[in-house]
Amino acid sequence: MNTKEKILSKALELFNEKGYNTVTTRHIAAELGISAGNLHYHFKHSEDIIKILFSQLVINMDELLNRMKKMEIKTLKDLYSFTFSTCEIFYSYRFIFVNFVDILKEISEIKLQYEEIHVNRKEEFQLIFSGFQKHNIFKKDIPDFLMHSLIEQIFIIADNWLTHNRLILKLEKEAAVWHYTLLQMNLFYPLLTEKQQQLYEKQYIQPQNV
Template sequence: MSTKEKILAKALELFNEKGYNNITTRHIAADLSISPGNLHYHFKHSEDIIKILFTELILKMDELLNKIKKKENKTLEDLYLLTFSTCEIFYHYRFIFINLVDVLKKIPEVEAKYEGINFSRREEFQLIFSDLQKNNIFKKDIPDFIMNSLTEQIFIIADNWLTHNRLISKLNKKAAIQSYTLLLMNLFYPLLNKEQQTLYEQQYIR
């Protein structure tokens, strides 16, 4: 692992553990037993580290979504795996969501990317939901306003569940990912056809 990779890994660990606002480049350097000058050779400011970590998050989500979009016959299990994997990725970069307002305020470049991603992700989810309708996983007669609300509901929960867990649920990693995956999946239950609802109850509820 290169020095740059070590810095990114340590920064992510410290940001997740102690919060974005409580960690400086000096803290990261001290934890790695390197000089601040050595760290600043790679990253002048902590904001530069955040930009790369945020880009990593986007790329991991791109890879995940591209994988399911390419699959022609999408199933309930595919939807569950997408939701579970998304929660795993978000947990890995949890400081970004727990400190989202501060991060976006301090780093306009990240704010611009966040806004752009929200727009593109909305279209990607709509395509996935449309495929699930074609494959008779979702009901055919779901009103557009429900589908549009669904996407918004997913985004609101996805961006905020880590804060809710830290403040209210206080679950460990494994339990948190499982619990909030199910919470998100329950949004889909009313949209499933009868057969898929029964399958959902058997596989994920009982």
């Protein structure tokens, strides 16, 4: 791992732990045992670091979505795995979501990038959900307004569950990822075929209540 990669890794760790507003480039340099000048050679400002970390988050999500879109067979397990993996990725970059409003307000580059992503993600989710209808995971006769509403609900929960966890539940990583994965999965339940609803209850609900 080169110096630039070490800086990004340590910055992510500190931002997640302390919040980006309280961590400066000097703090990051001190934690790494390097001079502030050495760090500034790679990153002039902390917002330069945040831009790259946000780009990493986007790349990770793009890779996950691309794998999902290319899959020939889509099952309920695939949907759960996708939701679980999304929560894991988001947790790894949790400071972004906990400080989302401030980051978008202060870093216009990220704001513009997020707005573009929001539009593209809607199209990608519509494509993925069409695949679930094709493979009889979702019902065929889902009204358009309900599908559009579902996609919006997914965005709202995905972007805000980390704040909810920090303020209310305070779950550690493993428990948090599991809990909020299931919370998001429950959004899909009314859209599942009857057979898939039974499978969902058996695999993801009943075992947790034993």
